[in-house]
Amino acid sequence: MEKVFRHKTVMQAWKAVKPWLIFITLFLVLRYSGILAGISYLTGNVIMRTGVMDASPKEVAVTKKFNYNFSIKDLAGNAIHADQFKGKTVFLNIWATWCGPCRLEMPSIQKLYQQVDTEKIVFIMLSVDRPQDLNKVKNYIGEKEFTFPVYTPADYLPNQLQVKTIPTTFIISPDGKIVSNETGATNFDTPEFKAFLEALVLQ
Template sequence: MNDQSAAKPRGGVLTWALWGAAAIGVAAVVYIIAQSSTKPVTQGPAGTSGAVATAPPTHDVAKKLEHPADGSAPPAYVFLDDKGKKVTPADFKGKVVVMNLWATWCAPCKLEMPTLAKLAQAYAGKPVAVVAVSIDKADALEPAKAFIAANAPLSFYNDPDAKLPWALKPSANGMPTTIILGKDGLERGRISGEADWNGPGAKATIDKILAQG
Protein backbone atom coordinates (compact mmCIF):
# COMPACT_ATOMS: atom_id res chain seq x y z
CA MET A 1 0.00 0.00 0.00
CA ASN A 2 1.50 3.37 -0.97
CA ASP A 3 1.44 6.53 1.18
CA GLN A 4 -1.41 8.13 -0.75
CA SER A 5 -3.80 5.20 -0.34
CA ALA A 6 -2.95 4.99 3.36
CA ALA A 7 -3.77 8.68 3.91
CA LYS A 8 -7.25 8.49 2.42
CA PRO A 9 -8.97 6.68 5.29
CA ARG A 10 -7.55 9.10 7.83
CA GLY A 11 -8.82 12.08 5.81
CA GLY A 12 -12.24 10.49 5.58
CA VAL A 13 -12.44 9.96 9.33
CA LEU A 14 -11.44 13.57 9.99
CA THR A 15 -14.04 14.85 7.54
CA TRP A 16 -16.79 12.81 9.16
CA ALA A 17 -15.70 13.95 12.62
CA LEU A 18 -15.90 17.60 11.60
CA TRP A 19 -19.33 17.10 10.07
CA GLY A 20 -20.46 15.33 13.25
CA ALA A 21 -19.32 18.18 15.50
CA ALA A 22 -21.09 20.72 13.30
CA ALA A 23 -24.27 18.64 13.38
CA ILE A 24 -24.28 18.59 17.18
CA GLY A 25 -24.05 22.40 17.33
CA VAL A 26 -26.84 22.81 14.80
CA ALA A 27 -28.99 20.28 16.64
CA ALA A 28 -28.79 22.31 19.87
CA VAL A 29 -30.09 25.42 18.13
CA VAL A 30 -32.75 23.47 16.23
CA TYR A 31 -33.96 21.94 19.51
CA ILE A 32 -34.67 25.35 21.05
CA ILE A 33 -36.37 26.57 17.88
CA ALA A 34 -38.43 23.39 17.58
CA GLN A 35 -39.61 23.72 21.16
CA SER A 36 -40.96 27.18 20.31
CA SER A 37 -44.22 26.51 18.52
CA THR A 38 -45.00 28.65 15.48
CA LYS A 39 -48.04 30.90 15.81
CA PRO A 40 -49.17 33.55 13.31
CA VAL A 41 -47.94 37.10 13.80
CA THR A 42 -48.55 40.35 11.98
CA GLN A 43 -46.39 43.35 11.11
CA GLY A 44 -45.29 45.54 14.01
CA PRO A 45 -46.21 49.20 14.61
CA ALA A 46 -45.13 51.82 12.09
CA GLY A 47 -43.74 49.16 9.77
CA THR A 48 -41.10 47.91 12.20
CA SER A 49 -39.80 44.41 11.77
CA GLY A 50 -40.80 43.57 15.35
CA ALA A 51 -43.96 41.51 15.06
CA VAL A 52 -47.10 41.81 17.14
CA ALA A 53 -49.15 38.74 17.99
CA THR A 54 -52.57 38.36 16.42
CA ALA A 55 -54.16 37.37 19.74
CA PRO A 56 -53.08 37.57 23.39
CA PRO A 57 -52.10 34.36 25.21
CA THR A 58 -54.71 32.79 27.44
CA HIS A 59 -52.50 30.54 29.58
CA ASP A 60 -52.88 31.50 33.23
CA VAL A 61 -49.57 32.14 34.99
CA ALA A 62 -50.66 30.60 38.30
CA LYS A 63 -51.68 27.37 36.54
CA LYS A 64 -48.52 27.09 34.42
CA LEU A 65 -46.05 27.97 37.18
CA GLU A 66 -43.45 25.25 37.79
CA HIS A 67 -40.92 24.91 40.60
CA PRO A 68 -38.02 22.95 39.10
CA ALA A 69 -35.41 24.83 41.09
CA ASP A 70 -37.42 26.57 43.78
CA GLY A 71 -35.13 28.29 46.25
CA SER A 72 -31.91 27.88 44.24
CA ALA A 73 -29.72 30.70 42.98
CA PRO A 74 -29.72 31.57 39.28
CA PRO A 75 -26.46 31.21 37.36
CA ALA A 76 -23.97 34.07 37.65
CA TYR A 77 -24.35 34.48 33.89
CA VAL A 78 -23.43 37.76 32.20
CA PHE A 79 -25.73 39.41 29.65
CA LEU A 80 -25.90 43.00 28.38
CA ASP A 81 -28.25 45.93 28.91
CA ASP A 82 -29.28 48.39 26.18
CA LYS A 83 -26.02 50.32 26.61
CA GLY A 84 -23.82 47.22 26.43
CA LYS A 85 -23.15 47.16 30.17
CA LYS A 86 -22.59 43.73 31.70
CA VAL A 87 -25.44 42.54 33.93
CA THR A 88 -26.12 39.39 35.95
CA PRO A 89 -29.34 38.24 37.66
CA ALA A 90 -27.75 39.11 41.03
CA ASP A 91 -27.76 42.80 40.06
CA PHE A 92 -31.55 42.84 40.54
CA LYS A 93 -31.44 41.44 44.09
CA GLY A 94 -33.90 43.29 46.32
CA LYS A 95 -36.64 43.08 43.70
CA VAL A 96 -38.96 40.37 42.50
CA VAL A 97 -37.55 39.63 39.05
CA VAL A 98 -39.54 38.29 36.12
CA MET A 99 -36.72 37.28 33.75
CA ASN A 100 -38.06 36.36 30.33
CA LEU A 101 -35.88 34.64 27.71
CA TRP A 102 -37.05 35.36 24.17
CA ALA A 103 -35.98 35.82 20.53
CA THR A 104 -37.32 37.48 17.39
CA TRP A 105 -37.67 34.09 15.67
CA CYS A 106 -39.95 32.85 18.46
CA ALA A 107 -43.63 33.56 17.70
CA PRO A 108 -44.91 32.63 21.20
CA CYS A 109 -42.33 35.04 22.67
CA LYS A 110 -43.84 37.90 20.68
CA LEU A 111 -47.31 36.72 21.59
CA GLU A 112 -46.77 37.24 25.31
CA MET A 113 -44.44 40.28 25.27
CA PRO A 114 -47.25 42.91 25.36
CA THR A 115 -48.60 41.21 28.51
CA LEU A 116 -45.16 41.42 30.12
CA ALA A 117 -45.17 45.14 29.30
CA LYS A 118 -48.56 45.42 31.03
CA LEU A 119 -47.12 43.64 34.06
CA ALA A 120 -44.25 46.13 34.21
CA GLN A 121 -46.74 49.00 34.01
CA ALA A 122 -48.89 47.54 36.78
CA TYR A 123 -45.91 47.30 39.18
CA ALA A 124 -44.24 50.59 38.29
CA GLY A 125 -42.73 52.12 41.43
CA LYS A 126 -42.72 48.78 43.26
CA PRO A 127 -39.77 46.42 43.80
CA VAL A 128 -40.56 44.38 40.69
CA ALA A 129 -38.33 44.17 37.60
CA VAL A 130 -39.47 42.66 34.30
CA VAL A 131 -36.24 41.73 32.51
CA ALA A 132 -36.73 40.53 28.93
CA VAL A 133 -33.45 39.01 27.69
CA SER A 134 -33.16 38.49 23.94
CA ILE A 135 -30.97 35.62 22.75
CA ASP A 136 -30.85 37.07 19.23
CA LYS A 137 -27.53 37.21 17.39
CA ALA A 138 -25.96 40.41 16.05
CA ASP A 139 -27.81 40.31 12.71
CA ALA A 140 -31.19 40.46 14.50
CA LEU A 141 -30.38 43.02 17.20
CA GLU A 142 -32.03 45.99 15.49
CA PRO A 143 -35.36 44.18 14.96
CA ALA A 144 -35.17 42.93 18.56
CA LYS A 145 -34.55 46.44 19.89
CA ALA A 146 -37.41 47.81 17.79
CA PHE A 147 -39.76 45.16 19.13
CA ILE A 148 -38.94 45.94 22.76
CA ALA A 149 -39.23 49.69 22.06
CA ALA A 150 -42.77 49.00 20.87
CA ASN A 151 -43.50 47.31 24.21
CA ALA A 152 -42.69 50.09 26.67
CA PRO A 153 -41.80 50.33 29.52
CA LEU A 154 -39.67 47.22 28.95
CA SER A 155 -35.93 47.74 28.54
CA PHE A 156 -33.74 45.84 26.10
CA TYR A 157 -31.34 43.14 27.32
CA ASN A 158 -29.36 40.76 25.15
CA ASP A 159 -27.44 37.52 25.56
CA PRO A 160 -25.18 37.68 22.47
CA ASP A 161 -23.80 34.17 23.05
CA ALA A 162 -27.32 32.72 23.41
CA LYS A 163 -26.14 30.41 26.20
CA LEU A 164 -28.33 31.60 29.07
CA PRO A 165 -31.08 29.02 28.34
CA TRP A 166 -28.52 26.24 28.89
CA ALA A 167 -26.88 27.93 31.88
CA LEU A 168 -30.11 27.59 33.87
CA LYS A 169 -30.46 24.57 36.14
CA PRO A 170 -32.41 22.78 34.79
CA SER A 171 -31.88 24.22 31.31
CA ALA A 172 -34.72 26.04 29.55
CA ASN A 173 -37.22 23.83 27.78
CA GLY A 174 -37.67 25.96 24.66
CA MET A 175 -38.60 29.60 24.18
CA PRO A 176 -40.02 31.57 25.81
CA THR A 177 -38.94 30.61 29.30
CA THR A 178 -39.64 32.89 32.26
CA ILE A 179 -37.88 32.60 35.62
CA ILE A 180 -39.26 34.36 38.69
CA LEU A 181 -36.75 35.35 41.38
CA GLY A 182 -37.65 36.48 44.88
CA LYS A 183 -36.21 39.61 46.47
CA ASP A 184 -33.54 37.38 48.00
CA GLY A 185 -32.34 36.56 44.48
CA LEU A 186 -33.47 32.92 44.61
CA GLU A 187 -35.69 31.21 42.07
CA ARG A 188 -39.34 30.93 43.09
CA GLY A 189 -40.64 29.29 39.93
CA ARG A 190 -40.62 29.36 36.17
CA ILE A 191 -42.89 29.00 33.17
CA SER A 192 -42.09 27.20 29.93
CA GLY A 193 -43.95 28.64 26.96
CA GLU A 194 -46.05 31.75 26.68
CA ALA A 195 -48.49 32.95 29.35
CA ASP A 196 -50.81 35.85 30.06
CA TRP A 197 -48.80 38.13 32.35
CA ASN A 198 -51.65 40.65 32.39
CA GLY A 199 -54.14 38.26 33.97
CA PRO A 200 -55.23 37.76 37.60
CA GLY A 201 -53.02 34.68 37.97
CA ALA A 202 -49.91 36.72 37.23
CA LYS A 203 -50.82 39.40 39.77
CA ALA A 204 -51.60 36.80 42.44
CA THR A 205 -48.27 35.08 41.80
CA ILE A 206 -46.19 38.26 41.96
CA ASP A 207 -48.04 39.57 45.02
CA LYS A 208 -47.43 36.28 46.85
CA ILE A 209 -43.70 36.40 46.13
CA LEU A 210 -43.54 40.08 47.09
CA ALA A 211 -45.12 39.24 50.44
CA GLN A 212 -42.43 36.66 51.15
CA GLY A 213 -39.94 39.46 51.77
Protein backbone atom coordinates in the same frame (compact mmCIF):
# COMPACT_ATOMS: atom_id res chain seq x y z
CA MET B 1 -78.78 -2.36 11.21
CA GLU B 2 -76.67 -2.40 14.38
CA LYS B 3 -73.53 -1.57 12.36
CA VAL B 4 -75.27 1.39 10.75
CA PHE B 5 -76.39 2.65 14.16
CA ARG B 6 -72.86 2.33 15.54
CA HIS B 7 -71.44 4.17 12.54
CA LYS B 8 -73.91 7.03 12.99
CA THR B 9 -73.11 7.20 16.71
CA VAL B 10 -69.37 7.36 16.02
CA MET B 11 -69.85 10.05 13.38
CA GLN B 12 -72.00 12.14 15.70
CA ALA B 13 -69.45 11.82 18.48
CA TRP B 14 -66.65 12.78 16.09
CA LYS B 15 -68.54 15.89 14.95
CA ALA B 16 -68.93 16.95 18.57
CA VAL B 17 -65.27 16.33 19.44
CA LYS B 18 -63.68 17.62 16.22
CA PRO B 19 -63.96 21.38 16.97
CA TRP B 20 -62.30 20.86 20.34
CA LEU B 21 -59.48 18.83 18.81
CA ILE B 22 -58.86 21.60 16.30
CA PHE B 23 -58.92 24.20 19.09
CA ILE B 24 -56.52 22.22 21.29
CA THR B 25 -54.15 21.56 18.39
CA LEU B 26 -54.13 25.24 17.44
CA PHE B 27 -53.58 26.21 21.07
CA LEU B 28 -50.56 23.90 21.39
CA VAL B 29 -49.04 25.11 18.13
CA LEU B 30 -49.50 28.75 19.14
CA ARG B 31 -48.14 28.29 22.62
CA TYR B 32 -45.11 26.15 21.91
CA SER B 33 -44.21 26.60 18.25
CA GLY B 34 -43.18 29.42 15.93
CA ILE B 35 -44.86 27.77 12.94
CA LEU B 36 -47.74 30.24 13.02
CA ALA B 37 -45.53 33.26 13.70
CA GLY B 38 -47.12 35.28 10.91
CA ILE B 39 -50.71 34.89 12.10
CA SER B 40 -50.27 34.01 15.75
CA TYR B 41 -50.83 37.53 17.07
CA LEU B 42 -54.41 37.88 15.79
CA THR B 43 -55.38 34.25 16.27
CA GLY B 44 -53.56 34.01 19.57
CA ASN B 45 -55.29 37.05 20.99
CA VAL B 46 -58.62 35.31 20.54
CA ILE B 47 -57.31 32.28 22.44
CA MET B 48 -55.69 34.53 25.07
CA ARG B 49 -59.10 35.95 25.91
CA THR B 50 -60.45 32.49 26.74
CA GLY B 51 -58.11 32.25 29.73
CA VAL B 52 -56.49 28.98 28.67
CA MET B 53 -53.09 30.70 28.46
CA ASP B 54 -53.31 32.46 31.83
CA ALA B 55 -50.24 32.10 34.02
CA SER B 56 -50.65 29.63 36.86
CA PRO B 57 -49.17 31.42 39.87
CA LYS B 58 -48.25 28.27 41.73
CA GLU B 59 -44.88 27.78 43.30
CA VAL B 60 -42.80 24.90 41.97
CA ALA B 61 -42.77 21.79 44.13
CA VAL B 62 -39.00 21.87 44.62
CA THR B 63 -37.40 25.30 44.57
CA LYS B 64 -33.89 25.69 43.18
CA LYS B 65 -31.29 28.30 43.95
CA PHE B 66 -30.92 30.77 41.12
CA ASN B 67 -27.42 31.17 39.68
CA TYR B 68 -26.60 34.88 39.58
CA ASN B 69 -23.14 34.25 38.11
CA PHE B 70 -23.63 35.84 34.69
CA SER B 71 -23.78 39.22 33.02
CA ILE B 72 -26.21 40.82 30.59
CA LYS B 73 -26.15 43.95 28.44
CA ASP B 74 -28.85 46.53 27.97
CA LEU B 75 -29.69 47.71 24.46
CA ALA B 76 -27.15 50.52 24.79
CA GLY B 77 -24.41 47.96 25.37
CA ASN B 78 -23.92 48.58 29.09
CA ALA B 79 -22.92 45.43 30.98
CA ILE B 80 -24.81 44.52 34.15
CA HIS B 81 -23.94 41.67 36.49
CA ALA B 82 -26.93 39.68 37.72
CA ASP B 83 -25.66 40.00 41.29
CA GLN B 84 -27.28 43.41 41.46
CA PHE B 85 -30.71 41.80 41.31
CA LYS B 86 -30.21 39.88 44.55
CA GLY B 87 -32.76 40.74 47.20
CA LYS B 88 -35.47 41.56 44.68
CA THR B 89 -38.29 39.66 43.03
CA VAL B 90 -37.23 38.98 39.45
CA PHE B 91 -39.39 38.33 36.39
CA LEU B 92 -36.95 36.85 33.85
CA ASN B 93 -38.29 36.10 30.39
CA ILE B 94 -36.21 34.43 27.68
CA TRP B 95 -37.42 35.34 24.20
CA ALA B 96 -36.44 36.16 20.60
CA THR B 97 -37.85 38.30 17.80
CA TRP B 98 -38.24 35.27 15.53
CA CYS B 99 -40.35 33.43 18.11
CA GLY B 100 -44.10 33.74 17.43
CA PRO B 101 -45.24 32.61 20.90
CA CYS B 102 -42.80 35.11 22.44
CA ARG B 103 -44.35 37.98 20.52
CA LEU B 104 -47.81 36.75 21.40
CA GLU B 105 -47.31 37.06 25.15
CA MET B 106 -45.38 40.34 25.16
CA PRO B 107 -48.37 42.71 25.34
CA SER B 108 -49.49 40.96 28.53
CA ILE B 109 -45.99 41.36 30.00
CA GLN B 110 -46.03 45.06 29.13
CA LYS B 111 -49.37 45.47 30.93
CA LEU B 112 -48.06 43.62 33.97
CA TYR B 113 -44.91 45.76 33.96
CA GLN B 114 -47.01 48.92 34.06
CA GLN B 115 -49.03 47.71 37.06
CA VAL B 116 -46.31 46.67 39.52
CA ASP B 117 -43.66 48.47 41.55
CA THR B 118 -40.61 48.00 39.33
CA GLU B 119 -38.34 49.20 42.12
CA LYS B 120 -39.14 45.98 43.96
CA ILE B 121 -40.01 43.69 41.04
CA VAL B 122 -37.25 43.57 38.42
CA PHE B 123 -38.03 42.68 34.82
CA ILE B 124 -35.32 41.06 32.71
CA MET B 125 -36.53 40.56 29.15
CA LEU B 126 -33.58 38.54 27.87
CA SER B 127 -33.37 38.33 24.09
CA VAL B 128 -31.49 35.33 22.70
CA ASP B 129 -31.42 36.69 19.16
CA ARG B 130 -28.05 36.47 17.41
CA PRO B 131 -25.65 39.32 18.31
CA GLN B 132 -25.75 40.52 14.69
CA ASP B 133 -29.52 40.92 14.99
CA LEU B 134 -29.37 43.51 17.78
CA ASN B 135 -30.88 46.20 15.56
CA LYS B 136 -33.78 43.88 14.82
CA VAL B 137 -34.40 43.61 18.57
CA LYS B 138 -34.22 47.38 19.01
CA ASN B 139 -36.55 48.00 16.09
CA TYR B 140 -39.09 45.46 17.31
CA ILE B 141 -39.20 46.90 20.83
CA GLY B 142 -39.44 50.43 19.43
CA GLU B 143 -42.21 49.61 16.96
CA LYS B 144 -44.31 47.94 19.65
CA GLU B 145 -43.57 50.76 22.13
CA PHE B 146 -42.68 48.32 24.89
CA THR B 147 -41.13 50.04 27.91
CA PHE B 148 -39.91 47.06 29.92
CA PRO B 149 -36.10 46.68 30.06
CA VAL B 150 -34.61 44.45 27.38
CA TYR B 151 -31.23 42.76 27.63
CA THR B 152 -28.97 40.40 25.72
CA PRO B 153 -26.41 37.94 27.13
CA ALA B 154 -23.03 39.57 27.76
CA ASP B 155 -21.26 36.22 27.51
CA TYR B 156 -22.28 32.73 28.60
CA LEU B 157 -25.50 31.93 30.40
CA PRO B 158 -25.70 29.42 33.26
CA ASN B 159 -27.25 26.04 32.51
CA GLN B 160 -30.48 27.11 34.21
CA LEU B 161 -31.07 29.67 31.47
CA GLN B 162 -30.03 27.51 28.52
CA VAL B 163 -33.61 26.45 27.93
CA LYS B 164 -34.84 24.19 25.14
CA THR B 165 -38.09 26.09 24.61
CA ILE B 166 -38.85 29.78 24.36
CA PRO B 167 -40.54 31.72 25.67
CA THR B 168 -39.61 30.56 29.13
CA THR B 169 -40.20 32.72 32.19
CA PHE B 170 -38.57 32.31 35.59
CA ILE B 171 -39.79 33.97 38.76
CA ILE B 172 -37.01 34.40 41.32
CA SER B 173 -37.78 35.28 44.93
CA PRO B 174 -35.83 37.90 46.91
CA ASP B 175 -33.96 35.10 48.69
CA GLY B 176 -32.65 33.80 45.37
CA LYS B 177 -34.90 30.83 44.67
CA ILE B 178 -36.68 29.93 41.44
CA VAL B 179 -40.22 29.73 42.77
CA SER B 180 -42.14 29.46 39.52
CA ASN B 181 -41.65 29.12 35.79
CA GLU B 182 -43.82 29.20 32.70
CA THR B 183 -43.02 27.69 29.30
CA GLY B 184 -44.77 28.71 26.10
CA ALA B 185 -46.92 31.74 25.35
CA THR B 186 -48.59 32.86 28.57
CA ASN B 187 -50.98 35.60 29.61
CA PHE B 188 -49.32 37.33 32.55
CA ASP B 189 -51.84 40.15 32.75
CA THR B 190 -54.04 38.60 35.42
CA PRO B 191 -54.89 39.76 38.96
CA GLU B 192 -53.74 36.38 40.31
CA PHE B 193 -50.27 36.59 38.80
CA LYS B 194 -49.83 40.21 39.86
CA ALA B 195 -50.81 39.26 43.42
CA PHE B 196 -48.37 36.34 43.29
CA LEU B 197 -45.46 38.66 42.45
CA GLU B 198 -46.46 41.22 45.05
CA ALA B 199 -46.71 38.53 47.73
CA LEU B 200 -43.11 37.53 47.02
CA VAL B 201 -42.00 41.11 47.64
CA LEU B 202 -43.46 40.93 51.16
CA GLN B 203 -41.67 37.71 52.10
